[in-house]
Amino acid sequence: xxxxxxxxxxxxxxxxxxxxxxxxxxxxxxxxxxxxxxxxxxxxxxxxxxxxxxxxxxxxxxxxxxxxxxxxxxxxxxxxxxxxxxxxxxxxxxxxxxxxxxxxxxxxxxxxxxxxxxxxxxxxxxxxxxxxxxxxxxxxxxxxxxxxxxxxxxxxxxxxxxxxxxxxxxxxxxxxxxxxxxxxxxxxxxxxxxxxxxxxxxxxxxxxxxxxxxxxxxxxxxxxxxxxxxxxxxxxxxxxxxxxxxxxxxxxxxxxxxxxxxxxxxxxxxxxxxxxxxxxxxxxxxxxxxxxxxxxxxxxxxxxxxxxxxxxxxxxxxxxxxxxxxxxxxxxxxxxxxxxxxxxxxxxxxxxxxxxxxxxxxxxxxxxxxxxxxxxxx
Amino acid sequence: xxxxxxxxxxxxxxxxxxxxxxxxxxxxxxxxxxxxxxxxxxxxxxxxxxxxxxxxxxxxxxxxxxxxxxxxxxxxxxxxxxxxxxxxxxxxxxxxxxxxxxxxxxxxxxxxxxxxxxxxxxxxxxxxxxxxxxxxxxxxxxxxxxxxxxxxxxxxxxxxxxxxxxxxxxxxxxxxxxxxxxxxxxxxxxxxxxxxxxxxxxxxxxxxxxxxxxxxxxxxxxxxxxxxxxxxxxxxxxxxxxxxxxxxxxxxxxxxxxxxxxxxxxxxxxxxxxxxxxxxxxxxxxxxxxxxxxxxxxxxxxxxxxxxxxxxxxxxxxxxxxxxxxxxxxxxxxxxxxxxxxxxxxxxxxxxxxxxxxxxxxxxxxxxxxxxxxxxxx
Numbered sequence: 001x002x003x004x005x006x007x008x009x010x011x012x013x014x015x016x017x018x019x020x021x022x023x024x025x026x027x028x029x030x031x032x033x034x035x036x037x038x039x040x041x042x043x044x045x046x047x048x049x050x051x052x053x054x055x056x057x058x059x060x061x062x063x064x065x066x067x068x069x070x071x072x073x074x075x076x077x078x079x080x081x082x083x084x085x086x087x088x089x090x091x092x093x094x095x096x097x098x099x100x101x102x103x104x105x106x107x108x109x110x111x112x113x114x115x116x117x118x119x120x121x122x123x124x125x126x127x128x129x130x131x132x133x134x135x136x137x138x139x140x141x142x143x144x145x146x147x148x149x150x151x152x153x154x155x156x157x158x159x160x161x162x163x164x165x166x167x168x169x170x171x172x173x174x175x176x177x178x179x180x181x182x183x184x185x186x187x188x189x190x191x192x193x194x195x196x197x198x199x200x201x202x203x204x205x206x207x208x209x210x211x212x213x214x215x216x217x218x219x220x221x222x223x224x225x226x227x228x229x230x231x232x233x234x235x236x237x238x239x240x241x242x243x244x245x246x247x248x249x250x251x252x253x254x255x256x257x258x259x260x261x262x263x264x265x266x267x268x269x270x271x272x273x274x275x276x277x278x279x280x281x282x283x284x285x286x287x288x289x290x291x292x293x294x295x296x297x298x299x300x301x302x303x304x305x306x307x308x309x310x311x312x313x314x315x316x317x318x319x320x321x322x323x324x325x326x327x328x329x330x331x332x333x334x335x336x337x338x339x340x341x342x343x344x345x346x347x348x349x350x351x352x353x354x355x356x357x358x359x360x361x362x363x364x365x366x367x368x369x370x371x372x373x374x375x376x377x378x
Numbered sequence: 379x380x381x382x383x384x385x386x387x388x389x390x391x392x393x394x395x396x397x398x399x400x401x402x403x404x405x406x407x408x409x410x411x412x413x414x415x416x417x418x419x420x421x422x423x424x425x426x427x428x429x430x431x432x433x434x435x436x437x438x439x440x441x442x443x444x445x446x447x448x449x450x451x452x453x454x455x456x457x458x459x460x461x462x463x464x465x466x467x468x469x470x471x472x473x474x475x476x477x478x479x480x481x482x483x484x485x486x487x488x489x490x491x492x493x494x495x496x497x498x499x500x501x502x503x504x505x506x507x508x509x510x511x512x513x514x515x516x517x518x519x520x521x522x523x524x525x526x527x528x529x530x531x532x533x534x535x536x537x538x539x540x541x542x543x544x545x546x547x548x549x550x551x552x553x554x555x556x557x558x559x560x561x562x563x564x565x566x567x568x569x570x571x572x573x574x575x576x577x578x579x580x581x582x583x584x585x586x587x588x589x590x591x592x593x594x595x596x597x598x599x600x601x602x603x604x605x606x607x608x609x610x611x612x613x614x615x616x617x618x619x620x621x622x623x624x625x626x627x628x629x630x631x632x633x634x635x636x637x638x639x640x641x642x643x644x645x646x647x648x649x650x651x652x653x654x655x656x657x658x659x660x661x662x663x664x665x666x667x668x669x670x671x672x673x674x675x676x677x678x679x680x681x682x683x684x685x686x687x688x689x690x691x692x693x694x695x696x697x698x699x700x701x702x703x704x705x706x707x708x709x710x711x712x713x714x715x716x717x718x719x720x721x722x723x724x725x726x727x728x729x730x731x732x733x734x735x736x737x738x739x740x741x742x743x744x745x746x747x748x749x750x751x752x753x754x755x756x
């Protein structure tokens with residue numbers, strides 16, 4: 001998407017040197033704009049581990065490029081030497097964020113492909129092409145789901161008069177910053193905006209890490225999409241007063257029955273949407289489905305994170321012109337920090353995927369992804 | 379309630395000099411403990427205006443003492459001179475926070491009482507007694523509603539085994555800091571704790587001003603009540619997992635039909651309580667009822683406050699050992715800051731008042747406060 005009028009992805013091959021990979025350092029956003037250049041697989045690992053890149057799609061793409069950087073430097077003297085080097089890189093990359101499913105997936109995809117090429121000297125160029133392909137696939141998938149979501153927004157726009165905007169509420173950052181481009185929850189919004197449909201976005205700030213206020217507001221602002229930030233507490237109020245036409249969020253994991261795990265607070269927002277008859281949609285590339293799970297609330301483990309994310313807050317210190325942090329809870333009071341919650345399928349009006357929009361139910365999901373249900377019936 | 383083992387009210391007559399009034403400077407909490415001494419009505423006005431004191435009950439009590447301080451200094455040379463001086467004080471106090479109903483109420487109560495005393499020299503001591511009475515009444519009212527709420531908690535405790543605590547969730551600060559003592563939402567909690575019933579409180583931090591994390595956690599901690607702070611987003615998750623037995627909040631205004639205006643986010647929390655069959659109660663002194671209103675969502679005006687409360691956050695800067703503030707939203711992104719929301723009566727399981735607990739409905743409220751309904755039928 002655009003940043004100050006220039007189109008960017010979150011990860012790309014350097015124009016100056018195609019053996020170098022560049023990323024936006026997301027730790028510095030929204031306060032500072034910094035491009036990092038990765039020249040080794042270790043640098044790619046560090047970028048993932050230290051969260052310069054984050055989000056399922058982007059982590060996968062960075063891992064793909066990490067394997068390509070490893071292949072550039074791998075010894076081609078013998079198959080054994082190559083394998084030893086590349087296995088160490090694969091292992092190192094996977095350990096950068098062990099719970100990120102896309103990370104292991106991208107590493108394994110590269111490794112098994114490269115082993116099919118018997119000419120060792122050709123493997124580096126093959127890895128480079130494959131890394132580009134992984135990134136392109138991620139962007140294409142998001143773009144496609146954006147086109148399906150666009151139709152949903154278009155149908156709401158048709159009910160508006162006098163160019164009144166379609167008002168969409170979102171939670172957290174399921175934006176292009178979390179993928180290679182377009183994003184999941186934001187893809188329909190960007191598609192509508194770029195198609196000339198007036199949209200206006202309510203962004204819940206998304207405590208404790210404030211990815212809504214910090215990242216979603218930044219990226220919508222840079223692309224020129226009108227938006228307003230509210231505290232998470234205000235999401236119910238704006239819906240109650242009829243100021244929201246549609247809610248779209250992303251997700252970290254969806255069960256085969258349509259239960260949605262997403263950033264903490266999504267469940268409360270979904271309850272407010274249902275209470276006010278505001279349609280609540282979840283946008284996801286189908287790689288986010290967990291085909292094994294049937295009961296999200298019971299089966300999806302919820303990460304409890306460090307309490308300092310609740311007791312301390314990060315932001316921009318305007319006086320010292322530097323990122324800073326403040327304590328917001330008294331010393332001696334314990335804080336609890338649940339990272340995600342589960343929104344039961346009954347509160348979800350639909351899932352927006354790269355194959356189309358479906359009901360958040362086993363039969364709805366099977367209507368688009370039947371192959372995953374046939375397997376399960378074995 | 380207790381602070382480091384010593385019993386405090388939020389406002390009291392100085393032991394050293396009964397003509398001086400002392401308050402806890404709440405702007406410094408939870409980081410610093412500061413007692414301010416008020417010796418003039420102007421100092422009382424400033425304390426209200428600058429929010430050294432806040433909360434309906436405490437604002438009323440401070441206004442009562444402000445009028446007493448004014449009476450101490452009023453000229454007794456002539457009725458006219460007295461009236462001129464006291465009217466100016468009354469006016470000045472009322473303008474400190476024009477929308478605080480209890481403020482005008484306490485000022486007018488003093489003024490009309492004092493005018494019944496024809497001996498000008500006796501008015502100062504009458505005002506002093508009346509100020510004490512206003513404060514005592516506020517504390518007694520909260521204590522009484524606490525006793526009614528205690529029975530509710532006791533009945534939940536009886537279902538527990540092995541001394542398991544009753545787990546109560548609250549939002550914002552409806553604590554003793556907002557009143558003269560005991561608080562509204564916290565009064566049943568303190569009563570249960572002091573009666574030896576094990577309780578544990580989930581405190582929603584309550585963005586944007588974080589009164590839950592800053593004030594409720596501080597006062598429960600100082601009194602020794604076990605508690606845990608969560609982000610507002612996590613309230614649904616902890617209820618979904620069965621970790622909450624009861625929700626109690628305070629309120630800023632309740633319609634005669636039981637709709638509840640309270641700090642922004644209360645509505646989402648009430649929705650989560652209902653979705654998980656967690657009883658949702660609202661505690662209030664009956665002065666909080668607005669006997670004229672029937673439809674809270676339509677009729678209660680919601681204050682939209684400065685957007686800087688959302689884009690900037692206050693806290694404690696541990697490095698510089700001083701209160702500080704940080705920007706948490708990008709420059710150029712608009713923030714909206716709705717101060718309150720309305721929870722419809724259908725989501726409220728009961729109202730805890732000084733006369734007992736009733737249904738949040740016209741008939742329920744009339745069963746305890748019939749005199750206000752008879753008037754309306756005229």
